[in-house]
Amino acid sequence: MSELYDFAAADQLSREEILALQATRLREAVAQALRSPHYSRLGLSPDALRSAEDVCRLPLTSKDDLRAAMPWDMLAVPKREVLRVHYSSGTTGVATAVYHTRGDLQRWAECVARGMLAGGVTSDDIFQNMMGYGLFTGGLGFHYAGELLGCMTIPASSGQTARQVQMMQLFGVTVMHILPSYALHVAHYCGQEGLVMGRDLRLRAGYLGGEPHTEDFRHRIQDAWGAKFYNCYGLSELAGPGVAMECACQDGLHVREDHYLPEIVDPATGEPVPEGEEGELVLTSLTREAMPLLRYRTRDITCFLEGECPCGNHHRRLARIRGRSDDMLVLRGVNFYPMQVERVLMGIPEVGTNYCLVLTREQDLDHLTVQVELRPGTSFDDNRVLEGMRDRIAEELRAELLFKVSVELLEPHRLPVAEGKAVRVVDKR
Numbered sequence: 001m002s003e004l005y006d007f008a009a010a011d012q013l014s015r016e017e018i019l020a021l022q023a024t025r026l027r028e029a030v031a032q033a034l035r036s037p038h039y040s041r042l043g044l045s046p047d048a049l050r051s052a053e054d055v056c057r058l059p060l061t062s063k064d065d066l067r068a069a070m071p072w073d074m075l076a077v078p079k080r081e082v083l084r085v086h087y088s089s090g091t092t093g094v095a096t097a098v099y100h101t102r103g104d105l106q107r108w109a110e111c112v113a114r115g116m117l118a119g120g121v122t123s124d125d126i127f128q129n130m131m132g133y134g135l136f137t138g139g140l141g142f143h144y145a146g147e148l149l150g151c152m153t154i155p156a157s158s159g160q161t162a163r164q165v166q167m168m169q170l171f172g173v174t175v176m177h178i179l180p181s182y183a184l185h186v187a188h189y190c191g192q193e194g195l196v197m198g199r200d201l202r203l204r205a206g207y208l209g210g211e212p213h214t215e216d217f218r219h220r221i222q223d224a225w226g227a228k229f230y231n232c233y234g235l236s237e238l239a240g241p242g243v244a245m246e247c248a249c250q251d252g253l254h255v256r257e258d259h260y261l262p263e264i265v266d267p268a269t270g271e272p273v274p275e276g277e278e279g280e281l282v283l284t285s286l287t288r289e290a291m292p293l294l295r296y297r298t299r300d301i302t303c304f305l306e307g308e309c310p311c312g313n314h315h316r317r318l319a320r321i322r323g324r325s326d327d328m329l330v331l332r333g334v335n336f337y338p339m340q341v342e343r344v345l346m347g348i349p350e351v352g353t354n355y356c357l358v359l360t361r362e363q364d365l366d367h368l369t370v371q372v373e374l375r376p377g378t379s380f381d382d383n384r385v386l387e388g389m390r391d392r393i394a395e396e397l398r399a400e401l402l403f404k405v406s407v408e409l410l411e412p413h414r415l416p417v418a419e420g421k422a423v424r425v426v427d428k429r
């Protein structure tokens, strides 16, 4: 690590050092949270917290708490110390604000930059940030990290595929940040334009995040671009991207544990699950000034990975997010996540990259239709071949979901491509 990047020193800490730092910072975080009207009402006492594990003695914070606290009750600093606000509508349409001081913004950029550094990004890289700029945190969150690392940073934002690709060629872009669903769309556009990866485009690494995606989906992206892609997790309530990111090993996302204290709880009860089991990720911010959050329920379903990462970073790793607890669908009494469908589809070579789950109710019976685009170049001439394929996909989905599913095969690019996060479920019930 060069001196230029000494903000990444925390990634060299031993497990004991991380735990000691967390214990101290947890008390400081609670003391800071108590400056906000919301937490001051809860009668918390930082001094009773001796170790990081004591975090489970604090109350959980939910999205509803954030809504109820709008606009100022989560703020723990005077308004004049706030430099930026992000504002998210979320899926339910009730928006909440997230405030940042100068220090918060600095630490946020450092967290993302540490993750990029772990994937080998340096000031020699040309970085195109293809995530939406503005209230969505994917754009600005990575922008300042790219600059912190000294990369030539292109604030491309999302959409306008032709211009994106033109800039990639012109500037010799080596690293990108992009939504997984958009990454394949852009790669396909490059193919249509006759561009050859490695010859016309110089991409060697990419960062994916903002929406769930399976390992097979990542493989397809890597194959299409001929580059390595790293998973990056985060949520606006806790700044945005950079809460946890993969290293070069691509095996789990290292939580930046000097800034975020992670726990996994049972989504139904809120109680911690036994070590290594899957559940809802709960995060406590350890260093945020403007809007500290204690035990925030992310609703994201994951688990801790066991064992040491070969990269030597001792910050704990999370498994790829399986879905959100509120994404869970129930059909005829069976619970399932959209990501289960993606896992099945991406294992079938003829299947393309865009798909949609449509839920309907007919004569009081719920039904799932999966619309599936086939790979470019697939012939739609032979009905028998298509029928065989449709039956095979329906059978594989039935085996995974345990109920009957209708499959609709579509030619490539028939489904709409969202400019922001992909819309994978249309519930018409």
Ligand code: DLL
Binding pocket: 088, 131, 136, 137, 138, 208, 209, 210, 211, 212, 213, 231, 232, 233, 234, 235, 236, 237, 240, 241, 242, 298, 300, 321, 323, 324
């Ligand atoms: O999506 C922040 C972000 C931007 C992260 C760019 C990474 C890259 P929100 O819009 O608040 O913030 O949405 C947060 O998106 O709770 C997860 O459900 C989902 N999510 C984010 N990253 C991942 C990921 C940003 N890598 C919500 N894998 C989170 C799976 C993800 N889900």
